[in-house]
Amino acid sequence: xxxxxxxxxxxxxxxxxxxxxxxxxxxxxxxxxxxxxxxxxxxxxxxxxxxxxxxxxxxxxxxxxxxxxxxxxxxxxxxxxxxxxxxxxxxxxxxxxxxxxxxxxxxxxxxxxxxxxxxxxxxxxxxxxxxxxxxxxxxxxxxxxxxxxxxxxxxxxxxxxxxxxxxxxxxxxxxxxxxxxxxxxxxxxxxxxxxxxxxxxxxxxxxxxxxxxxxxxxxxxxxxxxxxxxxxxxxxxxxxxxxxxxxxxxxxxxxxxxxxxxxxxxxxxxxxxxxxxxxxxxxxxxxxxx
Numbered sequence: 617x618x619x620x621x622x623x624x625x626x627x628x629x630x631x632x633x634x635x636x637x638x639x640x641x642x643x644x645x646x647x648x649x650x651x652x653x654x655x656x657x658x659x660x661x662x663x664x665x666x667x668x669x670x671x672x673x674x675x676x677x678x679x680x681x682x683x684x685x686x687x688x689x690x691x692x693x694x695x696x697x698x699x700x701x702x703x704x705x706x707x708x709x710x711x712x713x714x715x716x717x718x719x720x721x722x723x724x725x726x727x728x729x730x731x732x733x734x735x736x737x738x739x740x741x742x743x744x745x746x747x748x749x750x751x752x753x754x755x756x757x758x759x760x761x762x763x764x765x766x767x768x769x770x771x772x773x774x775x776x777x778x779x780x781x782x783x784x785x786x787x788x789x790x791x792x793x794x795x796x797x798x799x800x801x802x803x804x805x806x807x808x809x810x811x812x813x814x815x816x817x818x819x820x821x822x823x824x825x826x827x828x829x830x831x832x833x834x835x836x837x838x839x840x841x842x843x844x845x846x847x848x849x850x851x852x853x854x855x856x857x858x859x860x861x862x863x864x865x866x867x868x869x870x871x872x873x874x875x876x877x878x879x880x881x882x883x884x885x886x887x888x889x890x891x892x893x894x895x896x897x898x899x900x901x902x903x904x905x906x
Contacts, residue, residue: 703777707746708734708770708897714778717889719806722856727885729877729892731870734774737897742766748776750783757786759800764814766902768800771814771861774893781805791850797841802853811849811858813842817869817892818903826865831872832879835862839884862892865903870894 703710712732721728739746744755747769754769768787775781785802790811792798799811815838819826842858849855864870870892877890895902 703774706748706773706777707743707751708736708739708773710734710774710777712893717775717779717805719808721889722805722808722810724857725887727882727887728889729874730889731874731892731894732774732778733894733896734770735896736899740898742901748773750776750781753783754786754801757788759787760798763905764800764816766905767816767863768814770863770895770902771812771891771893772801772803774861774891775803775805775812775859779805781810784809785853791853792845792848793850794848796848797844799842799845799849799855799858802855808857809853809855811842811846811855812861813838813845813858814861814863816863816865816903817873818863818865819869822900822904826869826872828872828875831869832876835860835873835876835890836880836884839880839886839888842888843884843886858888860888860890862890863902864892864894865899867894 703714710732713730714732716730744752747755751769751773754772755765759765759768772781772783776783782804783801784804787798787800790799790802800814801812803810803812815834817826817831817834838860842860846855846858862870862873864873873890873892877885
């Protein structure tokens, strides 16, 4: 397993879907919306060379360079950055590991963990017009409830801008053979179907501690949900692999997730790729719908 580290502002110590639940008093929460494990743009494009009560909320259903293309495409389409280079232009400034995922990673039986940052400092309020066509379609489609829509959209935006992901289906559109945990998005990456589950590593109230024990519960739970949704998905939507996108409120939240990841059993990690994205700047809309 390789661990690709993004350029986080702090050093990180190297050492997940369901109904909302309360965390320990003073602890952090990790948010993710209804009963789901937790989307997309068109392949291709140039990628360049190169305290109070802690809530545990689960997501609705499981890095820098020059522009790699335009935001044009078909249904949920668009051309993002790919090929190991920098991200395509888009909503928020991306830095860290970017453009490293391809069909070989999707086919690999190994898990992985990569990290990056998205900075909203120049965008004081959410503006749907700044999203890719796939992100705008996700916004119009909505999700199955909860407060996780924005985090799901930006989980997709990162994959679109870095890896030319194509949005195929929303959480409500994915077909399952058996009822159970659901995945937030279905995308195509380098010609392969991939399920994407999303979770927020956050504190509630804002500023409350986010202990590693809390991060572990969230991460282990989401990874277990991913295994279940992958087993239950119908053949027409069956994916090769799932990604778990973690939107982290601060570098400290990301550090707790990384430390917790080292503690998760190999059978629970399975072949899932965990993508940690620290959000900076005006990011309250992702965590508190503000």
